[in-house]
Amino acid sequence: MTRRDIPACPSASAGVSDSRPGADWPTVLLAAMAGGMGWGIRGQYGHETGAMMAGLLVALTLACRWCARWDALATARVVAWATIATGFGGSMTYGQTLGLTQNAELIGRGDALAWGLLGTTVKGGVWIGFTGLFLGMGLGGVDYRPRQVLGAMLVALGCFALGVWLLNEPYDPAYRRLPAIYFSATWEWYPQAGPELRPRREVWGGLWLAWLALWGWAGWWRRDRLARRLALWGVLGGGAGFTLGQALQAWHAWHPAWFEQSWLAPLTRHFNWWNLMETTFGFVWGGVVAWGVARNRAWIRPPGAGALRPAWTSREEFLWLILHVGLLVPGTLADWWLSDAYLEVGLCLGLLPLVAVRAGRWWPWAMVMPVTLLPITLKTVRQLAFQEETVSVALGAALYGVVPMLMACGLMVWAFRLAARGAPAGRVFPWLWLAATWIYFALNFAYFHYPWPWRPWTSRTPHGLVFLLFAIGSSVGAWRAGKAELWPARETAEGEPGGD
Numbered sequence: 228m229t230r231r232d233i234p235a236c237p238s239a240s241a242g243v244s245d246s247r248p249g250a251d252w253p254t255v256l257l258a259a260m261a262g263g264m265g266w267g268i269r270g271q272y273g274h275e276t277g278a279m280m281a282g283l284l285v286a287l288t289l290a291c292r293w294c295a296r297w298d299a300l301a302t303a304r305v306v307a308w309a310t311i312a313t314g315f316g317g318s319m320t321y322g323q324t325l326g327l328t329q330n331a332e333l334i335g336r337g338d339a340l341a342w343g344l345l346g347t348t349v350k351g352g353v354w355i356g357f358t359g360l361f362l363g364m365g366l367g368g369v370d371y372r373p374r375q376v377l378g379a380m381l382v383a384l385g386c387f388a389l390g391v392w393l394l395n396e397p398y399d400p401a402y403r404r405l406p407a408i409y410f411s412a413t414w415e416w417y418p419q420a421g422p423e424l425r426p427r428r429e430v431w432g433g434l435w436l437a438w439l440a441l442w443g444w445a446g447w448w449r450r451d452r453l454a455r456r457l458a459l460w461g462v463l464g465g466g467a468g469f470t471l472g473q474a475l476q477a478w479h480a481w482h483p484a485w486f487e488q489s490w491l492a493p494l495t496r497h498f499n500w501w502n503l504m505e506t507t508f509g510f511v512w513g514g515v516v517a518w519g520v521a522r523n524r525a526w527i528r529p530p531g532a533g534a535l536r537p538a539w540t541s542r543e544e545f546l547w548l549i550l551h552v553g554l555l556v557p558g559t560l561a562d563w564w565l566s567d568a569y570l571e572v573g574l575c576l577g578l579l580p581l582v583a584v585r586a587g588r589w590w591p592w593a594m595v596m597p598v599t600l601l602p603i604t605l606k607t608v609r610q611l612a613f614q615e616e617t618v619s620v621a622l623g624a625a626l627y628g629v630v631p632m633l634m635a636c637g638l639m640v641w642a643f644r645l646a647a648r649g650a651p652a653g654r655v656f657p658w659l660w661l662a663a664t665w666i667y668f669a670l671n672f673a674y675f676h677y678p679w680p681w682r683p684w685t686s687r688t689p690h691g692l693v694f695l696l697f698a699i700g701s702s703v704g705a706w707r708a709g710k711a712e713l714w715p716a717r718e719t720a721e722g723e724p725g726g727d
C-alpha cells in the first residue's frame with residue numbers, strides 16, 4: 228500500500244467518531260487505569276509474559292473506543308499485536324538501575340540519581356516504543372503479510388544482536404570490564420564492594436536498534452504513518468512513565484523522615500513503593516499512548532478485505548500453537564535450556580505469535596485470552612500452592628489455574644463464533660475487556676493474600692484498593708462501550724488528517 232492508496236479520511240466503517248485531532252479524555256483516563264492496574268499487577272509476575280498482561284488491557288480499552296465498527300477478527304489482531312509487543316522489553320534488567328537512585332550507599336549523590344533516572348528513560352522508552360509501533364501497525368490499515376512480518380522480525384533479531392554487541396559490550400564482570408554506557412551496578416558507584424557485586428547483563432542497546440529497524444521498515448518503507456507516529460508516542464509514554472514512577476520511589480528513599488512525620492504518614496507507612504513505581508509507570512504510559520491515538524485518530528482505518536483472509540489452515544494454526552505453548556510452559560515453571568533460550572529474548576518469544584496472529588483465524592483470539600493468561604495462572608498456582616503452601620495443590624490448581632483458563636477458552640470460542648457470523652468488534656470486545664480486567668484482578672488479589680480493607684492493613688492493602696478502583700472504572704467503561712453510550716458514533720465531514 229502506498230500513500231496515494233490511503234483515503235484522505237477514514238470511512239464510517241472505521242469506528243472513528245471524530246476525525247479532528249485532540250485529546251479524548253475519557254479514553255485517556257480509562258487506558259491509564261488499565262495500564263496502571265496491568266503494570267502494577269505485572270510486578271508480581273515479571274518479565275515478558277507479565278508485561279503482556281498490561282499491553283492487553285490497554286489495547287482492549289483502545290479497541291473498544293476506536294474499532295467498534297471494525298471486523299472483529301481485524302480488531303483481535305490489533306489487540307494481539309500490541310499485547311505481544313509489550314512483552315519485548317521484559318528482556319531488560321532494571322533492578323540495579325533503580326538502585327542507583329535509592330540504595331542507601333548512594334543517597335545524597337545527585338550524579339547517581341541523574342544517571343539512574345536517565346537509565347529508566349532509556350529503558351522505559353524502548354519498552355513501550357514497541358507497543359506504540361505495533362499498535363499503529365494494527366490500526367493504520369496497511370496489510371502486513373505473514374512472510375513480511377516473519378522477515379521483519381528476523382531482521383530485528385539480527386539488529387538486536389548487533390545492538391548488544393555495539394552498545395552493551397564488553398561484559399566481563401570477572402575482570403571488571405563493562406560497557407561504556409551502563410545503567411546497572413558498577414564498582415564506580417560501589418567502590419567498597421568486592422567480588423560479591425554482580426553487575427547485570429544489559430540489552431537495551433539491542434532493543435533500541437531492533438526498534439529503529441522495525442520503525443524504519445513499517446513507518447517509512449511501508450509508509451505506515453500511524454505506526455510511525457504511535458511508536459514515538461510509545462517512547463514518550465514509556466520514558467516519562469518509568470522515570471516519574473521511579474522519581475516517586477526515590478523521593479521516599481531520600482526523605483523517609485518526611486513520610487514518617489507528615490500528615491500522610493498513616494497512609495504512606497503501608498505503601499509498597501516499588502509497586503507504586505510500577506503502577507505509576509503503567510498509568511502514565513497507558514494514558515500517553517491513548518492520547519497519541521486520539522491525536523492521530525484521522526489515520527486510523529480498517530484493513531482491506533484481503534488482509535482478513537487467513538493464510539493458514541486450522542491444522543497449521545494448531546501446530547504453531549502447540550509449538551509456542553510447548554516452549555512457553557516449561558520455561559515458565561522450570562529451567563530447560565530450549566525454553567530458556569526462547570523466553571530470554573522478548574523478540575524471540577514474540578516472533579512465532581506475531582506471525583501466527585496475522586496468518587490465522589483462531590490465533591488472534593487465542594492470544595487475546597488463553598495464551599496471554601496461561602503463564603499468569605501458572606505463576607499464581609506455583610506461588611500460592613507450591614511455594615507459600617497457602618492452599619492445597621488440588622484446590623490451588625483448580626481455583627487459580629483450571630477455572631480461569633476454562634473461562635478464557637470459553638470466551639475465545641464465543642468471540643470466534645460471534646466474529647464468524649459477522650458481528651462487529653463493538654459487540655465482542657467490551658465483554659472481553661470486562662472479563663480480562665476481573666480475571667487478572669482476581670488472580671493478583673489472591674497473590675496479595677486477599678487484602679480486604681477491613682482486615683489489618685499490610686503493604687498490599689493500598690494497591691489492592693487502587694487496583695479495585697481501576698477495575699471498577701474499566702468495568703464502567705466496558706459496560707458503557709457495550710451499550711454504545713459512552714462514545715456514540717456520529718458522522719463527520721471529511722477533512723484533512725491532523726494530529727502529531
